[in-house]
Amino acid sequence: MSQNIIGELKSAPCIVRYPGNPVLAAKDIPYQASLVFNAGVTKYQGRYVMVFRNDVFNDERRFQYTNLGLAFSNDGIAWDVQPEPCWQVGDEENLRVYDPRLTVIDGRCYMCFAMDTRHGLRGGIAVTEDFSKFDILSLSVPDNRNMVLFPERIGGMYVRLERPFPVYSRGRDRFDMWMSDSPDLKYWGNSSLALGVEHVPYANDKIGPAAPPVKTSKGWLTTIHAVDLDPERGKNGWEPAWRKRYCAGIVLLDLDDPSKVIGMCREPLLAPEAPYEVDGGFRNNVIFPGGMVLEDTGEVKIYYGAADTVECLATAHVDDLLALCEAV
Ligand code: BMA
Numbered sequence: 001m002s003q004n005i006i007g008e009l010k011s012a013p014c015i016v017r018y019p020g021n022p023v024l025a026a027k028d029i030p031y032q033a034s035l036v037f038n039a040g041v042t043k044y045q046g047r048y049v050m051v052f053r054n055d056v057f058n059d060e061r062r063f064q065y066t067n068l069g070l071a072f073s074n075d076g077i078a079w080d081v082q083p084e085p086c087w088q089v090g091d092e093e094n095l096r097v098y099d100p101r102l103t104v105i106d107g108r109c110y111m112c113f114a115m116d117t118r119h120g121l122r123g124g125i126a127v128t129e130d131f132s133k134f135d136i137l138s139l140s141v142p143d144n145r146n147m148v149l150f151p152e153r154i155g156g157m158y159v160r161l162e163r164p165f166p167v168y169s170r171g172r173d174r175f176d177m178w179m180s181d182s183p184d185l186k187y188w189g190n191s192s193l194a195l196g197v198e199h200v201p202y203a204n205d206k207i208g209p210a211a212p213p214v215k216t217s218k219g220w221l222t223t224i225h226a227v228d229l230d231p232e233r234g235k236n237g238w239e240p241a242w243r244k245r246y247c248a249g250i251v252l253l254d255l256d257d258p259s260k261v262i263g264m265c266r267e268p269l270l271a272p273e274a275p276y277e278v279d280g281g282f283r284n285n286v287i288f289p290g291g292m293v294l295e296d297t298g299e300v301k302i303y304y305g306a307a308d309t310v311e312c313l314a315t316a317h318v319d320d321l322l323a324l325c326e327a328v
Helices: 318-324
Strands: 035-046 049-059 063-073 094-105 108-117 120-128 133-141 143-149 156-165 177-182 189-195 206-209 214-216 219-228 243-253 261-264 286-295 299-306 310-317
Touching: 035 108, 035 243, 035 299, 049 143, 063 094, 094 286, 108 143, 143 318, 156 206, 177 206, 206 243, 214 286, 219 310, 219 318, 243 286, 243 318, 299 318, 310 318
Parallel strands: 035 094, 035 286, 035 310, 120 143
Antiparallel strands: 035 049, 049 063, 094 108, 108 120, 120 133, 143 156, 156 177, 177 189, 206 219, 214 219, 219 243, 243 261, 286 299, 299 310
């Protein structure tokens, strides 16, 4: 395995972490909770909605189960967590759902998710009316995940970004960002590569989608996750073997043909730096956005899981994010 070493990385100066981070943590949850992170966030029916991942561990720090929790907010900062989890899967075949991503299309709220099964890892899309019931519209063949939906049809088709795992053909984790479209959110095809890991200078391992894209006059603005490995880097976090670093990046896609990357920041948007990102977590050094909200003021709220342990918020002005995306 030959790998260029990435070295130190810093966040872009235009992005500001919310000083009260984390916005949600296990202590805020009224039922059993250990790690609260990788949430999907959107604005729906006049308020902010968050569906978050909750991994439950026992006192010996052994993993027990995962469920999805639900929270509402009027300002996107203070969250009212609902008394019960909103979705949990666990049967002979389907082991758990996690990493929810929310997108509103034509007034309906859709949720992409990852599902671990006994026969591989599947990417799913569900629709919900009120977050008490999720109707699954499609589940991919293994292995695929990190699906995110665009908030409107493009050329008449629904569009998603996704990250399949080509472990045989590429030798090891060399994962890229792909795009597919669908006439009905059920049948997916026309798949094409959107961005290769080799095009992201701050990744040497894998990349993929993060939060669902937002529409701007210049193009679809979207976050990515980008991972690097350094053989010198020690174990980092209370998970027994964790050594990777996950950064968030920012990319601009063509409005009419989002498989075309038209701009990209060559440095990370968010690199792990804050104490809750680099210290004391399950997997330190992980930043993973799952929600991006563009406000009328031009402020962009980016929600991200930090250290696979808590849910955080960072903001930037949309013009500054667009300015970061150099033409490619
Ligand atoms: C990935 C997923 C994410 C997680 C990330 C970092 O494989 O499990 O949910 O945030 O690893 O641990």
